[in-house]
Amino acid sequence: MHEELVALARSLVGRSRYVLRADTQDAPHILNCSIMTQWVFAQLGITIPRYAIEQYENTIPVHPDDLQAGDLVFMVGRGKRRLGHEDDIVGHVGILSGPDRFIHAANSKIHVVEAPLSNIPAEHLVAFGRVPELATQNPPL
Numbered sequence: 001m002h003e004e005l006v007a008l009a010r011s012l013v014g015r016s017r018y019v020l021r022a023d024t025q026d027a028p029h030i031l032n033c034s035i036m037t038q039w040v041f042a043q044l045g046i047t048i049p050r051y052a053i054e055q056y057e058n059t060i061p062v063h064p065d066d067l068q069a070g071d072l073v074f075m076v077g078r079g080k081r082r083l084g085h086e087d088d089i090v091g092h093v094g095i096l097s098g099p100d101r102f103i104h105a106a107n108s109k110i111h112v113v114e115a116p117l118s119n120i121p122a123e124h125l126v127a128f129g130r131v132p133e134l135a136t137q138n139p140p141l
Contacts, residue, residue: 001044001134005070008040009095009103012112018105024050033093036105036112037072040095046133052077052093059129070134071096073104073117074126090126 012028022032027039034052041048049055056074077091094104096117103114 002070006097016112018111031105033105053090056090062128062130072129073102
């Protein structure tokens, strides 16, 4: 299932447009970061929440030494404020695609891309999480 998740996410690279306030009904052609991750998982019958902060709150924390393809990468942003939280911790999400690689709906200039994880400044990286349905599987990264 991990390879299928990554293949689905890669199929969006260069094909899908990023729009900040995208709607789930417009996926996969128009996306933002959390709609992209939600859509990819939905194609495999896995339901995850709509917003990055909700996805973060509903995953199992993963240590960087234990990462697997298909794990979610959470970064800082303004996502919490929109849901009534007082601080801005998680507001961006992507899907780990391999060692030092992740796929995300980046912004309206570059849209969906696969990029080096090492490009994320340490102060922007919040955590890694595993969707519970993938927790029993253990493929190498």
